[in-house]
Amino acid sequence: xxxxxxxxxEILARRDEILVDLGRLxxxxxxxxxxxxxxxxxxxxxxxxxxxxxxxxxxxxxxxVASVLRYCHENGIRVVPRGAGTSLAGGALPxxxxxxxxxxxxxxxxxxxxxxxxxxxxxxxxxxxITKAVEDDGFFYAPDPSSQLACMIGGxxxxxxxxxxxxxxxxxxxxxxxxxxxxIEGEVxxxxxxxxxxxxxxxxxxxxxxxxxxxxxxxxxxxxxxxPEGARAMLAAFDAVEVAGAAVDAIIxxxxxxxxxxxxxxPCIHACEAFAHAGYPLDAEAMLIIEVEGxxxxxxxxxxxxxxxxxRFNPISMKLAESAEQSLAIWKGRKGAFxxxxxxxxxxxxxxxxxPTGELPNVLKRIGEMSVKYGLxxxxxxxxxxxxxxxxxxxxANDPTSFRKAEDFGAEILKLCVEVGGxxxxxxxxxxxxxxxxxxxxxxxxxxxxxxxxxxxxxQWLLNTAKVFPLEGNPKIAA
Amino acid sequence: xxxxxxxxxxxxxAVVARAHAAREPLAIEGRGTKRAMLRPVQAARTLSTRNLxxxxxxxxxxxxxxxxxxxxxxxxxxxxxxNNQQIIAEPPDLGAMFGATEAATLGGMVATNLSGPxxxxxxxxxxxxxxxxAVTGEGEVFRSGGRVLKNxxxxxxxxxxxxxxxTLGVLTEVTLKVLPRAEATGTLAIRMSDVARGVAALSAALxxxxxxxxxxxxxxxxxxxxxPGMVALARIEDFADSVTYRLARLRDDMAAHGQxxxxxxxxxxxxxxxxxxxxxxxxxxxxxxxxxxxxxxEAAETAAGLTRAFGAKxxxxxxxxxxxxxxxxxxxxxxxxxxxxxxxxxSFTLFRAPASLAASxxxxxxxxxxxxxxxxxxxxxxxxAGVLNPGRMQA
Numbered sequence: 088x089x090x091x092x093x094x095x096x097e098i099l100a101r102r103d104e105i106l107v108d109l110g111r112l113x114x115x116x117x118x119x120x121x122x123x124x125x126x127x128x129x130x131x132x133x134x135x136x137x138x139x140x141x142x143x144x145x146x147x148x149x150x151x152v153a154s155v156l157r158y159c160h161e162n163g164i165r166v167v168p169r170g171a172g173t174s175l176a177g178g179a180l181p182x183x184x185x186x187x188x189x190x191x192x193x194x195x196x197x198x199x200x201x202x203x204x205x206x207x208x209x210x211x212x213x214x215x216x217i218t219k220a221v222e223d224d225g226f227f228y229a230p231d232p233s234s235q236l237a238c239m240i241g242g243x244x245x246x247x248x249x250x251x252x253x254x255x256x257x258x259x260x261x262x263x264x265x266x267x268x269x270x271i272e273g274e275v276x277x278x279x280x281x282x283x284x285x286x287x288x289x290x291x292x293x294x295x296x297x298x299x300x301x302x303x304x305x306x307x308x309x310x311x312x313x314x315p316e317g318a319r320a321m322l323a324a325f326d327a328v329e330v331a332g333a334a335v336d337a338i339i340x341x342x343x344x345x346x347x348x349x350x351x352x353x354p355c356i357h358a359c360e361a362f363a364h365a366g367y368p369l370d371a372e373a374m375l376i377i378e379v380e381g382x383x384x385x386x387x388x389x390x391x392x393x394x395x396x397x398x399r400f401n402p403i404s405m406k407l408a409e410s411a412e413q414s415l416a417i418w419k420g421r422k423g424a425f426x427x428x429x430x431x432x433x434x435x436x437x438x439x440x441x442x443p444t445g446e447l448p449n450v451l452k453r454i455g456e457m458s459v460k461y462g463l464x465x466x467x468x469x470x471x472x473x474x475x476x477x478x479x480x481x482x483x484a485n486d487p488t489s490f491r492k493a494e495d496f497g498a499e500i501l502k503l504c505v506e507v508g509g510x511x512x513x514x515x516x517x518x519x520x521x522x523x524x525x526x527x528x529x530x531x532x533x534x535x536x537x538x539x540x541x542x543x544x545x546x547q548w549l550l551n552t553a554k555v556f557p558l559e560g561n562p563k564i565a566a
Numbered sequence: 567x568x569x570x571x572x573x574x575x576x577x578x579x580a581v582v583a584r585a586h587a588a589r590e591p592l593a594i595e596g597r598g599t600k601r602a603m604l605r606p607v608q609a610a611r612t613l614s615t616r617n618l619x620x621x622x623x624x625x626x627x628x629x630x631x632x633x634x635x636x637x638x639x640x641x642x643x644x645x646x647x648x649n650n651q652q653i654i655a656e657p658p659d660l661g662a663m664f665g666a667t668e669a670a671t672l673g674g675m676v677a678t679n680l681s682g683p684x685x686x687x688x689x690x691x692x693x694x695x696x697x698x699x700a701v702t703g704e705g706e707v708f709r710s711g712g713r714v715l716k717n718x719x720x721x722x723x724x725x726x727x728x729x730x731x732x733t734l735g736v737l738t739e740v741t742l743k744v745l746p747r748a749e750a751t752g753t754l755a756i757r758m759s760d761v762a763r764g765v766a767a768l769s770a771a772l773x774x775x776x777x778x779x780x781x782x783x784x785x786x787x788x789x790x791x792x793x794p795g796m797v798a799l800a801r802i803e804d805f806a807d808s809v810t811y812r813l814a815r816l817r818d819d820m821a822a823h824g825q826x827x828x829x830x831x832x833x834x835x836x837x838x839x840x841x842x843x844x845x846x847x848x849x850x851x852x853x854x855x856x857x858x859x860x861x862x863x864e865a866a867e868t869a870a871g872l873t874r875a876f877g878a879k880x881x882x883x884x885x886x887x888x889x890x891x892x893x894x895x896x897x898x899x900x901x902x903x904x905x906x907x908x909x910x911x912x913s914f915t916l917f918r919a920p921a922s923l924a925a926s927x928x929x930x931x932x933x934x935x936x937x938x939x940x941x942x943x944x945x946x947x948x949x950x951a952g953v954l955n956p957g958r959m960q961a
Contacts, residue, residue, distance in 0.1 A: 202769045203861040203887075225775065247718045258716065260725070261693045274936035281861040283887050284681070284690055285913040286930045287959070288734075288941060292692055292725025296718045316775045336627040342650060342746035342805075385808050441714040443628050473715035474628070513716035521719075528719055533708045536948070537721045543943035555720065 089177070089519045091138065092553050094184035098141065098164055105164065106142055109186070112154045117192075119143040128187050131172040131179040132234070133520055135436075135490060140167065140181035147192045149267055149275055149305040155188060156303065157273025165549050166271070168299040170211065170242025173234040175437050176518025178246065178298055178554060185552070190241045193305060196220050205264055205281055207308045210241025214248075217309060226311045229256035232514065233422065240307050247296030249514035251421075254472035255346045255380075256312070258514065260295040267306035268294060271545045281308055293540075298516050299551035301544040315380035318346060320414040321390050321407040323397040324371035328352065329448040331373035334400045335471045336444065338377070338393055345393070347378040348472035349421055352451060355428070355466035355479070356420075362427030365420035368404045375471065376421055378414070424468050425479065432464065432481030434490075438497045440504030441513035444474045450507060454478055454500055461496040463489070475513035476504065502527050517555045525557055534560060568610070573617040575699065575707060575738045581613055582736060583705025585953045594732035594955045596636055596671030600678055602664050604731060604929045606921045608957040615673050618738055621645055623713065630696060630713050632741040635673025642672060652747045655691040656682030658842045663855065663918060673737040679729030682842035683780035683801065686772065686884045688745070692728035697741035700727055703734075703949025713741050726944075732955040734948045748803035752813040753829035753837060756820060758783065758796040762866035765886035767823040769862055771800040772885045774819060776812040779803045780838055783882035784846045788837060793827060801838060847881040849892035854919040856893075856903045860912035862886035868910045875902035895919050900927050907931065930959055 098105075106120045119125055120142050130137045141164070146152045159166050165185035172179045181187050193209035196216070200206070201224055206217055214235040217228040231250035232238055238248070244266065249258040256262070265279035268290075279291045294301055325331040331350060338345065351359065351367075351374045360367040367374060375397075379389040390407050397405060408414040420427070428435050442450050451467060458465045464481040478500055482493035501511045501521060505528045511521045525534060538556055542548070548562060570592075572578040585592050591609035595601060597616050615636040623632040626649040633642055639657070646652055657680045659670070676698075681690040697711035700723075710723035727735050754771070758764040764783040771778050780801030787797045800820075802812050817826055829837060840846055849855050860868055865886035872878035872891055876899040879892040893899045900916060900923065907914035908931070916929040933941055945952070 200861070200863075201773065202766075203863050204769075204772060205861070225773075247722075249716055253716070257689055257693060260722075261689045270936060270940070272936070276934060276937050278937075280911050280913070282859045282912045283685065283884060284679070284859050286857075286859070286915045287729075287913075287933065288944075289679070289692055289725045289729050290937065290940075292722060292728075295725075296722050300721070313773050313775055315777065339627050339629065342749065344745060381808060382811065385811065388805070388807055441716050443625065443630075443714060445625065445628060470716070475714075475716040508712070509714050510712050510717045510719045512719050513714070514718055516718055517720065525720065529709075532706055533710070534720075536702065536706070536708050537723070539947040540721055540723070540726070540944060543940055543947055 089136065089522065090558065091182060092558060094182065098184040102141055108158060109142060109144055109155065112158060113144055113146060113151055117145050117147065117151065128169065128181060128189065131177060132175045133177040133518065135484060136177050136180050136519060138181045138183060140185050140187045141183065143187045143189060145189045145192045149269065152188060152303055152305050153269050153273040153275050155186065156269055156271050159186060159549055160271045160273065160547065163547060163549070165552050167551055168245065168303050170239035171237045173238045173242065174246065174516060174518055175439070176512065176516045176520040178516050178518040180519050182553060188303065190239060197306065201226060203281060204311050205308055206311050207306060208240055210305050210307060211239050214238050214240060214243055221311050225313055227314050228309055228311055229262050230259050233425065240309065241304050244295055244304050244307055245297065245299050246514070246516040249475065251347045251349060251470060254348060255344055260292055262310045263291055263295060263307065264310055265308035266291060266294060266304050268302050268304055270302045271550055279308065298518065298555050300541045300555055302550065316382045317386060318378055318380045318414070319386045319390065319408050320376055320378040320417045321393065321405065322374060322376055322417050323405045324368040324374045324403045325400060326372055326403055328373045328451050330400050331375055332447040334375065334397050337396045337399065339472065341392065341396055343389060343392060345377045345472065346380050347376065349376040350469035350471035351421065352467040354464065355424060355468050358427040358431050358466050359420035359424050362430055363420040363423045365416055367420055371403050376417055421468070428466050428479045428481065434482050434484040436480045436482065436493050436497050438478045438480065438500050439512045439515035440476050440501045440509055441474045442476055442504050442507050442509035444471065446507040450476065450503060453503055457496055457499055461492045463493055463496055474509065498524055519554055522555060523557050531560065538562065569612045569614055571614040571617045575618065578613070578618065578736065578738060579701045579705045579707050582701050582703065582953070586704045586951045589951050589953065591953045591956045594736050596674035597668045599666035599668060599670045600660060600664055600674055602918055603678065604916065604959060605924045605957050607955050613736065615671065615736065615738065622739065626651060629715060629744055630741055631744050632713060632739065633672050634739050635671060635737045637672045638669040639672060639675055640669045646744055650747050651744045654684065654688050654694045654743065654745050656684040656842055657691060658682050658844065660843065662843065663849070672740050676728050676740050677730065677732050677737055683782060683838055683883055686781055687777065687779040692725055694743040695724045695728050695740060696743050698724050698727055698737055699739040700735035700737050703951060703954045711741065715743055731958045733958055734945065734954070736954065750806035750809040751801060751803045751831045751834040752809040753834040754800045754813055754816050754820065754826055755791050755793060755829060756798045756826040757793045757824045758798050761869050764796060764798045765862050765865045765882065767798045767820065768800065768885040770820060770823065771816060774816060776802060776816050777804065780841070781885040782841045783886060785880050786846065788846060790833065790837065791827060793825065799837065801834060841883060844881060844890045847890045847892050848879055852895065853892040854895035854899065854923060855917045856891040857915045857917050858889040858891060858903065858907045858912055859887060860889065860907065860910040864910035864912065865889060868906045871906045872902060875899065895923050897923065897927060904928065928960070
């Protein structure tokens with residue numbers, strides 16, 4: 088289990104006074120102090136961890152966020168920023184002595200400019216909400232994390248979220264132009280703008296993916312892109328993981344960059360098929376979903392090339408979608424993968440390591456061995472083009488031994504990812520979940536350099552304390 | 567000026583550690599091809615990465631290449647070309663602009679975050695830096711990122727150091743994401759009457775579903791095109807069948823914008839290479855050169871202001887979002903560029919100027935006081951004695 092830092096007793100003792108102060112800074116309906124109304128904020132997408140906060144505030148403007156942060160800075164109160172709370176790594180887990188600042192009321196779309204291809208939105212706008220606002224004109228916002236119906240752009244910025252289509256379109260950092268950034272001192276800073284590549288240090292790049300360690304983001308200027316003429320998927324199933332991996336290498340090696348290239352192992356295929364009846368081949372050891380873009384004729388040519396490549400690897404079966412509807416059917420099982428696993432197991436942990444793609448067969452074999460060792464099932468989905476692996480470890484949360492084993496299993500997988508040349512997290516973030524594993528990827532010196540950069544932004548270490556960095560080694564901040 | 571050029575990372579770190587202890591500043595460079603960019607560095611000694619060379623890991627199917635910072639860019643491009651791959655951001659070769667006689671290095675290319683025409687579709691240099699090894703101003707070696715395409719583990723110091731011009735650390739090794747080279751390249755060239763219409767045409771092309779990977783506007787046209795006067799260029803890179811199909815569709819869709827012609831792959835390669843290296847700008851040897859980044863719809867007014875102020879020579883890339891400017895190397899022209907960029911809500915860089923001008927003006931937009939305070943603290947963290955490239959980005 089992850090340990091959280093001891094709450095500061097002097098802060099807990101001042102709770103009533105702090106609530107009164109917050110009530111002076113914000114409208115009455117923006118401050119939540121009653122236990123029953125704070126309950127929804129005690130956890131996030133990593134529901135195994137729960138902690139009630141000191142208070143919750145739901146500001147509506149950048150100025151309100153700034154006033155709360157300034158107050159916290161002046162009073163030494165910890166802050167936990169929160170978007171939609173869909174983090175799978177415990178990034179929004181509260182602390183007993185912290186104020187949760189939720190961004191869900193900052194949900195206005197400020198400006199859409201199709202000519203210059205950007206949108207300015209508040210941090211609480213959902214990921215899908217941006218695309219919905221521009222899709223009638225043929226445009227879209229490219230990063231598409233699987234939580235995109237619920238997750239908010241502010242959280243996407245803080246986690247540098249990816250998605251199934253980032254092999255072609257990049258992750259959040261590659262699709263931003265500007266941020267309204269609020270420091271812990273309550274200073275509001277405009278980073279970047281409506282143009283590409285502001286000169287000087289790349290603050291936009293540093294803040295993106297910083298998991299709330301450096302400040303809060305209240306407004307985001309994103310690039311929007313014109314969508315392709317169309318897209319279509321195919322499915323190819325193989326009798327061995329190694330063979331599917333070799334087919335992926337051959338596709339990439341041929342010069343084709345599919346817009347998505349997803350891999351599922353046998354347990355995942357079975358779980359998804361039982362759930363979605365997508366027509367997946369149950370005798371396959373591994374299956375690829377490959378999507379290409381362009382006009383119908385271009386799709387035919389690209390899918391034909393990919394089919395010819397896959398044919399060299401003796402596939403058990405291949406299915407090329409003939410229409411957009413058939414494409415959706417192929418995707419249906421994959422998009423429902425997490426729900427499908429949730430149906431065959433009471434609980435699961437979703438891991439998020441990245442590996443060099445050539446290591447896939449080796450890594451899946453070793454995960455299989457670990458599954459036997461821990462006595463827990465595992466299903467693997469994998470963004471095969473970019474090496475981002477999502478093992479879903481099945482366990483029973485009502486059984487503490489089962490949960491502990493699942494955590495140990497997950498930690499062993501992530502250490503393996505690092506060992507073979509990959510990393511602990513490709514898109515979910517470190518959060519609390521992987522905090523104590525950071526020493527397996529970074530030296531003490533490297534972690535201290537990152538800590539010092541945080542200190543340059545947050546001298547008292549009030550922002551999302553106890554996330555990202557192992558507690559041991561964090562600076563001792565005088566109260 | 568004495569040049570130190572260690573051939574191991576360890577030796578390089580020791581040089582920096584000694585400089586830190588002695589509080590003796592170092593000019594940091596690869597082969598010094600962009601030494602004249604931004605401001606002159608105030609340092610008696612130069613630390614060069616030119617002897618840290620060689621590709622250390624290249625996995626074509628994993629779309630990554632790793633090389634030591636002093637590796638010449640052409641060596642990396644040649645290795646990639648053997649596997650039909652390329653550096654994604656299409657970094658310019660500024661040898662002609664800066665009068666360099668050697669090839670630029672990987673480290674210098676990343677430290678200056680230079681991106682060419684393909685930036686508009688595939689991202690900037692910094693978007694493809696997967697990992698770095700670097701030495702802090704205290705001589706401590708550290709890594710950030712790694713070799714995989716998706717990585718959000720810890721703070722992204724790769725982005726912080728990319729474009730930091732050697733002021734926050736000395737890059738010793740860089741891992742880049744790479745992509746396949748397109749089978750074919752085609753270009754639609756359209757005759758234009760003025761900048762506003764030209765940018766509008768480029769916006770229309772970029773708003774099309776055909777995947778435009780280059781969008782430039784050449785104010786004096788180009789001799790090879792057979793079109794007189796100003797010309798807008800839209801590029802498509804893909805498989806040959808796709809390029810043929812999309813270019814024809816694009817030309818139809820854009821018919822109302824003006825008289826047009828199509829360029830085949832060799833002609834496209836030649837003209838986009840020229841655009842990449844800002845050749846059509848036509849900067850004279852004595853001219854100062856600026857880059858201004860704005861929202862494309864601001865480009866025409868920005869350009870008109872600079873034409874009025876000092877008869878600026880102009881070239882537009884990134885759909886009008888990047889304006890290359892050349893003009894007299896004096897404070898009045900520089901003030902006009904600063905004012906124009908600010909009025910457009912954009913950003914500027916004094917890219918090339920005589921030391922006398924560069925040393926006496928802001929070569930980059932000033933940061934707001936709260937951000938400047940953070941920048942000072944970050945600099946103090948990574949280079950407490952201020953020995954790395956003092957004066958490079960600001961006085």
